Amino acid sequence: MSTPTTSFGREAAAAIARSKNEPAWLVAWREEAGDLAVRLELPRPEKMPLTRWTLDQYGTHRPGQQVSSVSDLPAVITALLPEQHTGALIVQHNSSVVYTGLSDELKAQGVVLTSMEEAVRTHEELLRKHFMTAYARDEHKLSAVHAALWNGGVFLYVPRNVEIEQPIQALLFVDDAEATFMPHILVIAESNSSVSFVEQVASSLGETSATLLHNSAVEVFAKAGATVRYAAVHHMDASAIDIAYRRAVLDNDSRIEWIVGDLHNGNTLTDTKSLLKGHGSTSDSKIISVGTKNQRMSLTTQAVHIGRSSESDMVTRAVMKEEATAIINGITKIEKGATKANGQQTEKVLMLSPKARGDANPILLIDEDDVKAGHAASVGQVNAEQVYYLMSRGVSRQDAERLIIHGFLDPVVSEIPLEGLREQLHRILERKLG
Known part of the structure; x- marks a missing residue:
């Protein structure tokens, strides 16, 4: 069942819960959260005005x-x-x-x-x-x-x-x-x-x-x-x-x-x-x-x-x-x-x-x-010196910068506990770094 939730509040939250036959305690819990969502302010992360972001498109239950x-x-x-x-x-x-x-x-x-x-x-x-x-x-x-x-x-x-x-x-x-x-x-x-x-x-x-x-x-x-x-x-x-x-x-x-x-x-x-x-x-x-x-x-x-x-x-x-x-x-x-x-x-x-x-x-x-x-x-x-060092050994500037960037990120990438996902992460990085 699809329940629109663009007009959001207590009733919309309860409608979602009921459409999925959730227990009464969870229906009430979601209703209370819907009330809070109307009254509370957005968080205020440092130097990042979230009011400019599109944060009120809650979608439809699909x-x-x-x-x-x-x-x-x-x-x-x-x-x-x-x-x-x-x-x-x-x-x-x-x-x-x-x-x-x-x-x-x-x-x-x-x-x-x-x-x-x-x-x-x-x-x-x-x-x-x-x-x-x-x-x-x-x-x-x-x-x-x-x-x-x-x-x-x-x-x-x-x-x-x-x-x-x-x-x-x-x-x-x-x-x-x-x-x-x-x-x-x-x-x-x-x-x-x-x-x-x-x-x-x-x-x-x-x-x-x-x-x-x-x-x-x-x-x-x-x-x-x-x-x-x-x-x-x-x-x-x-x-x-x-x-x-x-x-x-x-x-x-x-x-x-x-x-x-x-x-x-x-x-x-x-x-x-x-x-x-x-x-x-x-x-x-x-x-x-x-x-x-x-x-x-x-x-x-x-x-x-x-x-x-x-x-x-x-x-x-x-x-x-x-x-x-x-x-x-x-x-x-x-x-x-x-x-x-x-x-x-x-x-x-x-x-x-x-x-x-x-x-x-x-x-x-x-x-x-x-x-x-x-x-x-x-x-x-x-680091220009690192780029120069690699170029002096026959590596192009673009490849030198790519190697340095991958080395910069590797302390995290190498820790992913799944080989297939590590390889996928490398592909994502290649796309983003161009």
Whole structure:
């Protein structure tokens, strides 16, 4: 059933929930979020006026066609899947999940992989305990809209002491510019478990005058001693706006690794935040982005230290071409009582055009004395000496610059835990870097 949501508020949010036969508590929950969306203001990222963006095109609920095997998926989707099928794959097409595959071995260990909409029915208690507690629906208008309209998405549960060797894969794909496309990803890793999760967001929108709003959210909960490696690659058409809020909540001795390729072709707002609540918890964030044409991008990475002896490291690298603009914020916050915490961050921007702009803003907020914290930031052009060195050995200027740029981005690209996706990432970079 298609339910228009352009005129948005409490009633539209409830209509979506009822059209999908959702339980009464979720209908009411979406209604409340619809109220908040009307009243709350947009977030105000540094030097990025979101009021100029088209953020009120919420689309129409348009579910994809359910299939029972990967071979039944549309060719445009299968072309995006890495050749390695690990036995754990979930695919969203436009407004709904259309395929879920999980090996019998993982099922026997108690692993759960399903859509969020299915998890509402089958794992309600677990979902309600965690859902939108790290990323609250009342943070701002965008979070309220997401809470009211989220669809499809991924629910991943890894039981205590289960270590999953191969990555869990998720492909979120849209080819209808007027579809509501707001997936929510919830990962719960119980104590002493280990998992790698790979998220790919892609589109094939063709020629369109419509603006697609991808308003997504990720919540990761790593319980005591758990390790979660979360890799994300976003590459949608320029007619889409990419909004991605990512949150991780870490218990004692747990670890999150963020590996993010923000390679979208249109305007982008991302916020990746680790809450190091547990003692001895660690967060390692590596993020790359490439801006082209007249893109506008706001990329924020945060680490909030609450637990003692917690450690965070954040690395962001961006390449800016033509007239693209990127505002890159790194925020390390060490709360009172987080003794022996260690927070480090580095932001680097490589400028390939005199009209491009990149701002790197390292921010340290320290409320405790017995800690370590540091930052480094740089904005500059391709190193002329490196280009000259390579040219002196027979490499053309264009190839020399390409090699230097790929080397600049490789610390993140090489960490993608899936060979097929790494190769695809290289192809995306080649297209964007031209």
